[in-house]
Amino acid sequence: MACNPSILRQVPLFALLDDEETAVLASQVEVKNFAARQRIYKMGDPGERAYVLVSGSVRVTTVDEDHQEVVIDQPTPGEFFGFAS
Known part of the structure; x- marks a missing residue:
């Protein structure tokens, strides 16, 4: 859109x-609109896009050495995320 x-x-x-x-x-x-819990990008994807949160919420996560999901960022509306995936 x-x-x-x-x-x-x-x-x-x-x-x-x-x-x-x-x-x-x-x-x-x-x-772009994303569904709840929809993956936007993952580690290893080409880092060719940056995102700006317009509304709603997003969690940027990684998996630690114990294979546990860890939240590393929670951008608020108007903030960028996803520069390097």
Whole structure:
């Protein structure tokens, strides 16, 4: 789904962009919705995408040496995650 520039203005980093810059960025951004507990990415996936949480919640987890899931980040709306997977 295409990104509405008004969504980008809710992200603190993008709030400083002017209308033209926001429109250009919006044309390059895709809005995705994910189901509860749906995996967005996993270790080893190509690190070619970054995500910004617009609404809802997300947990970034890893598996420790005891094979237990460990939460390493819980971004809040407006925050980035997933730079390096």
